[in-house]
């Protein structure tokens with residue numbers, strides 16, 4: 001291993017701290033200024049038609065040129081929040097979708113209309129000061145509306161509102177024949193139900209209408225340490241079924257220790273209990289919450305709304321500790337905390353072959369969605385297979401809707417749980433392929449689903465078993481888009497990404 005490579009692997013923090021953090025800062029400043037100018041000029045809504053027509057023109061040109069290769073968006077793979085980079089972009093027709101603006105905040109209809117590249121950070125920055133928010137706000141700033149619609153999104157309010165697609169009222173798409181359609185539950189409903197999890201394989205998304213709800217200033221958050229797996233599962237289920245809780249999340253720190261967090265929005269505050277966790281010098285959220293295990297008491301705090309939403313951003317859940325091991329050190333936080341986190345996109349861009357291999361062989365990143373009834377069994381299986389902590393568990397209600405993802409063993413909505421495993425496995429038997437396949441098999445047997453932003457080792461048959469393709473297949477035939485876009489599996493499988 002060469003000297004530079006050795007530094008890049010063993011001392012990734014040197015490169016990240018000295019180079020990536022300052023570059024991320026400039027990148028953020030540039031983007032902030034650009035957004036501000038767009039807003040000041042109020043030009044976003046008028047520009048939308050022009051931008052839409054440009055997308056349409058590219059697709060019409062593709063038709064006129066004989067439909068030679070399939071299409072995907074031109075967003076470079078390193079810019080996305082998915083774990084890997086897409087290989088397919090190299091040999092497909094790349095459609096430019098530079099649609100980055102919030103188009104309209106309609107207070108009367110309680111709807112915000114946005115273009116697909118609008119990010120979560122941008123939405124909270126825009127809506128919260130106006131007294132509004134969207135019901136589900138996936139926590140990492142750079143996640144985009146397009147990616148969350150075409151894949152999926154989940155947050156600690158999902159036990160009430162469902163997944164990200166369930167708060168979307170309509171989608172505007174350009175289809176492979178160049179037609180522009182706006183679909184909703186009432187209009188072109190087959191398309192509307194099929195868009196979520198379709199990964200851009202039915203059309204190019206150009207605008208989305210998302211539900212808004214009033215935002216209050218703070219979240220009143222109750223932390224409750226819970227000990228023993230049965231207790232953890234029971235408390236989690238109770239909290240998720242209690243609709244008084246607007247937010248429910250559990251961080252599990254070991255086989256028998258967890259902290260349950262339940263929250264409601266509020267405008268009033270006991271000022272001695274205010275905790276502005278978003279400030280640069282504050283400890284990483286998951287580390288802070290772990291401290292709650294020390295005293296077996298229930299505590300309450302008030303957290304500013306936006307800081308709550310982005311609570312896992314600064315530490316990228318617990319992934320940043322592997323990259324900057326001293327990132328949660330007080331001195332580092334005071335001096336450089338405001339520079340953290342480095343942009344995920346820049347981390348991806350500057351990955352070397354060796355870091356990639358290191359993550360491939362010694363790391364697991366997976367989110368598994370299973371019915372709550374399978375939670376205990378799943379935790380036990382994951383403990384045996386990977387033994388990774390902390391574990392993120394977040395409940396969500398899955399409505400019985402047509403499309404790729406719906407409850408399989410009952411024809412009504414069902415409470416599910418997202419089990420997030422991120423970290424270095426602590427078992428000798430870990431083998432990236434075999435272990436992940438075992439996990440996947442368990443999820444299929446549990447009538448669950450795997451989130452597709454990370455690696456999947458499923459075969460095409462297993463993938464089709466997990467996700468209901470009946471409406472999707474029918475629609476692709478009807479819209480004659482089988483030659484225009486690949487199947488979902490060919491965009492998310494291991495062989496489609498590097």
Ligand SMILES: Cc1cc2nc3c(=O)[nH]c(=O)nc-3n(C[C@H](O)[C@H](O)[C@H](O)COP(=O)(O)OP(=O)(O)OC[C@H]3O[C@@H](n4cnc5c(N)ncnc54)[C@H](O)[C@@H]3O)c2cc1C
Nearest residue numbers: 032035039044101102103121122125126141278306307310
């Ligand atoms: C009425 C209105 C309409 C607007 N319309 C548009 C529009 O159409 N198009 C448009 O592009 N912009 C629009 N804006 C501008 C928009 O609000 C923001 O200025 C812009 O999106 C910059 O957001 P930011 O998240 O990058 O910046 P900042 O708020 O400065 O944040 C910088 C970074 O820190 C993160 N961050 C901030 N606070 C926290 C926290 N507490 N915890 C963790 N992380 C945090 C952010 O997510 C971001 O990554 C509008 C603003 C208003 C008020």
Ligand SMILES: NC(=O)C1=CN([C@@H]2O[C@H](COP(=O)(O)OP(=O)(O)OC[C@H]3O[C@@H](n4cnc5c(N)ncnc54)[C@H](OP(=O)(O)O)[C@@H]3O)[C@@H](O)[C@H]2O)C=CC1
Nearest residue numbers: 072073080081138144146147150151152153154200205453
């Ligand atoms: N809390 C949460 O819920 C979290 C969710 N995630 C996951 O991250 C992913 C989102 O990351 P993000 O970087 O925003 O998205 P990506 O750029 O990774 O896009 C994800 C998929 O959506 C497709 N897509 C995006 N925009 C459009 C569009 N305008 N038209 C057609 N297809 C489109 C992409 O197609 P193409 O390949 O052609 O570009 C791609 O297949 C999701 O899969 C989400 O599940 C990750 C972390 C947390």
Ligand SMILES: CC(C)=CCC[C@@H](C)[C@H]1CC[C@@]2(C)C3=C(CC[C@]12C)[C@@]1(C)CC[C@H](O)C(C)(C)[C@@H]1CC3
Nearest residue numbers: 081082083316317319344347348351365367420422
């Ligand atoms: C449903 C939920 C809550 C998902 C949370 C997912 C996060 C933990 C994921 C999203 C993007 C993600 C896969 C990422 C990474 C870690 C885990 C992340 C942050 C890192 C930073 C790990 C280090 C890698 O070298 C690399 C830089 C490629 C990735 C980038 C994406």
